[in-house]
Amino acid sequence: MNNNQTPQQPAPQQYYYPDDEISLIDLWNTLMRRKKVLITAFAAVIVVAIIYLLLAKPVYESRAIVEIGRAGNKVVEDVNVLKQRLLAAYSGTAEFKIDALDTNPEGTKNSVRIVVHAGSLSKAKESLFRSY
Missing domain, CATH: 3.30.70 (Alpha-Beta Plaits)
Structure with missing residues (x-):
């Protein structure tokens, strides 16, 4: 080490801040991955509603x-x-x-x-x- 040289300071750390924005493409991809669950839930609600309509007595x-x-x-x-x-x-x-x-x-x-x-x-x- 040379006496004339100053000690080097470490480089400042770079911090990563994630965006607060929601990507519509990511949402669409998530929906497509889970489309079987969505379709099954929708079909179940429709079936239950039809059964109720057929069995309910009118008032x-x-x-x-x-x-x-x-x-x-x-x-x-x-x-x-x-x-x-x-x-x-x-x-x-x-x-x-x-x-x-x-x-x-x-x-x-x-x-x-x-x-x-x-x-x-x-x-x-x-x-x-x-x-x-």
């Missing part, structure tokens, strides 16, 4: 708002009394059931809203007119 809904009339200045029947009569008339039937029975719905006066679900269209229609 029909009927809705009505019954407004109670007046005779002169007097209401023909109290809303709560009508509600109890309707519940008694519709209870105990296996063909349909009342899902909602609200008094004075949506700001109406002296009325009852009935929502009935049934297994067939004719039963759904019939259920609303049964007690009248």
Whole structure:
């Protein structure tokens, strides 16, 4: 070593910083490598949906708002009394059931809203007119 020479400093290290960008080509290649899994999952979902559609029973809904009339200045029947009569008339039937029975719905006066679900269209229609 020569006294006139200065010691050499090591070269600074080069650090590699990966890009934060996602390559669409890499994504496409990954999808193509896994296409059997994707196709199998898609087919399974479609098969399950078709089976459900074939096995599910249709449910029909009927809705009505019954407004109670007046005779002169007097209401023909109290809303709560009508509600109890309707519940008694519709209870105990296996063909349909009342899902909602609200008094004075949506700001109406002296009325009852009935929502009935049934297994067939004719039963759904019939259920609303049964007690009248």
